Amino acid sequence: MPVAIITGASSGIGKGAALLFAKHKYTLSLTGRNTDALNEVAALCVSEGGLSADDVLITAAELSADDAPKKIVDATLAKFGRIDTLINSAGILRSGPVLESGIEVFDEIMNVNVRSLVRLTRAALPHIISTKGTVVNVSSITGPCPSEGLNPHHPSTILFHQPLGHPATVENDSQLR
Numbered sequence: 001m002p003v004a005i006i007t008g009a010s011s012g013i014g015k016g017a018a019l020l021f022a023k024h025k026y027t028l029s030l031t032g033r034n035t036d037a038l039n040e041v042a043a044l045c046v047s048e049g050g051l052s053a054d055d056v057l058i059t060a061a062e063l064s065a066d067d068a069p070k071k072i073v074d075a076t077l078a079k080f081g082r083i084d085t086l087i088n089s090a091g092i093l094r095s096g097p098v099l100e101s102g103i104e105v106f107d108e109i110m111n112v113n114v115r116s117l118v119r120l121t122r123a124a125l126p127h128i129i130s131t132k133g134t135v136v137n138v139s140s141i142t143g144p145c146p147s148e149g150l151n152p153h154h155p156s157t158i159l160f161h162q163p164l165g166h167p168a169t170v171e172n173d174s175q176l177r
C-alpha cells in the first residue's frame, strides 16, 4: 500500500485528506500536536476509511521544532518502509492591524507555514523521489489578494507555490509531482 504523511492531520483540511486517503487505501502517517484529536482522526480512518488500526501511525510533533522533520520521517520509515506522498496541510492564521501586529507575528507565521514546510519536505523528498511520488502543499486562493490589516498568512501561502513548486526545482528526471 502507498504511504502518505499528512501534516495538520488533527483538524480541517488535513483531517479531511486523511479520511480521503484512507478510502483510497493509503497507509497513513498523521502528524499534528493534539494527540487526542489525532487519535480521533485515526479511529475515523479505521471506522469510515476501512483501514486497520495498524495502517495508521500517529507522530505528535511541534513542526517548527528542530527535530520534527527527522522524527516524522524516521517514524514513518520505521513503521511502513516507504513514503509516497507528503501532504503539507499544517498552518496557522494570524491577522490584525499593522500597528498592533509585531514582527514576531510575521516570524511565527513564516516559521510554521513556510520554514517548517520546507524543512519537512527536504527530509521526506529523497524517499518520495525513490517512489516517484507526490508532494501537495495546501495553499490559499486568497494568497494573492489584498486583505485588511497586516495579514502575513496570505504571503505565506503564496510562497507554497514557489520554493519547491516545480519538479525541475528538485531534480530534472525525478518524475516528482
Ligand SMILES: NC(=O)c1ccc[n+]([C@@H]2O[C@H](COP(=O)([O-])OP(=O)(O)OC[C@H]3O[C@@H](n4cnc5c(N)ncnc54)[C@H](OP(=O)(O)O)[C@@H]3O)[C@@H](O)[C@H]2O)c1
Binding pocket: 007, 008, 009, 010, 011, 012, 013, 014, 031, 032, 033, 034, 035, 037, 061, 062, 063, 064, 089, 090, 091, 092, 093, 112, 113, 138, 139, 140, 141, 153, 157
Ligand atoms: N480552511 C480554509 O478555508 C482554508 C482556506 C485556504 C487555505 N487554508 C490553509 O490550509 C491549511 C490548513 O487549514 P485548516 O483550515 O485545515 O486549518 P486548521 O483546521 O486550523 O488546522 C491546522 C492544522 O495545523 C496544525 N498545526 C498548526 N500549527 C502547528 C504547529 N506549530 N506544529 C504542528 N502542527 C501544527 C494543527 O494541528 P494541532 O492543532 O494538532 O497542533 C492542525 O491540525 C492552512 O495552511 C491554511 O492557511 C485554509
